[in-house]
Amino acid sequence: MVKTVIIEEAGGPEALRVVDRPVGDPGAGEVRITHKACGLNFIDVYQRSGLYPMTLPHALGMEAAGVIEAVGAGVTHLKVGDRAAYAATPPGAYAQARVMPAAQVCPLPDGISFEEAAAMMLKGLTVQYLFHRTTPLKVGDTVLFHAAAGGVGLIACQWARSEGITLIGTAGSDAKCAMALEHGAAHCINYKTEDFAARVRALTDGKGVDVVMDAVGADTFEGSLDSLKPLGMMISFGNASGPVPPFSVGILGQKGSLKITRPTLFTHIAEHETCQAMAAQLFGKVQSGAVKIRIDQRFALDDVAEAHRALEARKTTGSTILTP
Known part of the structure; x- marks a missing residue:
């Protein structure tokens, strides 16, 4: 027993x-x-x-x-x-x-x-499939990663740094942002004090990021789409704030022919x-x-x-x- x-x-x-x-x-x-x-x-x-x-x-x-x-x-x-x-x-x-x-x-x-x-x-296996099995990523690409000071996030920050990928993190406090930066994030945005989508645009000279990796769900979904460059990939892989509500697929075209996937490990x-x-x-x-x-x-x-x-x-x- x-x-x-x-x-x-x-x-x-x-x-x-x-x-x-x-x-x-x-x-x-x-x-x-x-x-x-x-x-x-x-x-x-x-x-x-x-x-x-x-x-x-x-x-x-x-x-x-x-x-x-x-x-x-x-x-x-x-x-x-x-x-x-x-x-x-x-x-x-x-x-x-x-x-x-x-x-x-x-x-x-x-x-x-x-x-x-x-x-x-x-x-760690989640980070492996996000970086190697979901969409092609190469040295110099830019990723937005939500909850960057969590268990998956801290591994992702280090993984990105080890492969020459620029990771912009978000977290819910300045202390958590500092932790993400310590572990390899190039930038970290406190989403409680800043509009993360606007800050991402500023950090990328208005272009947006290549890929968003989002395990937060409902609270970050719209801002995540607004953070992508044209033809960018949205990876929605969790629901920490609740599931993403239904949306019109046409919005992906309006925002720049975006791609979206909902994988599981x-x-x-x-x-x-x-x-x-x-x-x-x-x-x-x-x-x-x-x-x-x-x-x-x-x-x-x-x-x-x-x-x-x-x-x-x-x-x-x-x-x-x-x-x-």
Whole structure:
């Protein structure tokens, strides 16, 4: 029996329950992993609240790191005793241990700690697909990245710097802007005191940016479109302020023949080989020192509701981990 966080109905942080559950043995194509650290992400909030509906009751959590304890038939890339980490479906990472599909579980290099891995798998793989799999980016391109001081944002700032891409960030305070600048953003705009779209135009000599990467959603959508240059790409990859409301596709033509996409990480990592290759690039960035994983909050698994409250109140910076 292991501690596992579940919800029985959608709701606020109070809907989270810590229960004891049996783990069992892995079947074909599965592994059993004992977690050393678990990651916290906004997708967990969306699932808990019902924005992303699930069949209930259901365990929560999408990323973790630990040690492989058992391997099912047909699994060849992992063995008992291996250090491993993942961002993967189905949810269930908020647990001391679990049985899960092996395809998206990745061998973890010795130079990366369990805490770092749990803090970076979902966020770092998200940055990988944003910069390498969504639209072509090259040295000298300019990107607007919202929530630049969050877990995904701080990785994105460093990733952009490592590849010669100019990243303009936004954040909700001067302190958060300073953090983004420390991590490689070329500029950072406090959206609470400035019109970010107007500032982006000023910073780009009126041209706008090549790409907007926006996980905030409703609050930033219109300003994001207004920040793009003609033929620019809008990547809407999250809903921290709520989902983007319906809009007329004609507005994309009016604003300069813009492109828009709404990707998810789990489409990109669905194939085993692709997932492992993406993780290898992420691990390489971290091992080289180009990307450092900042963990600013730690909560015990029993305090998961408090962790959710902090995340939703925008009181967190960098990454947050849960310790089983």
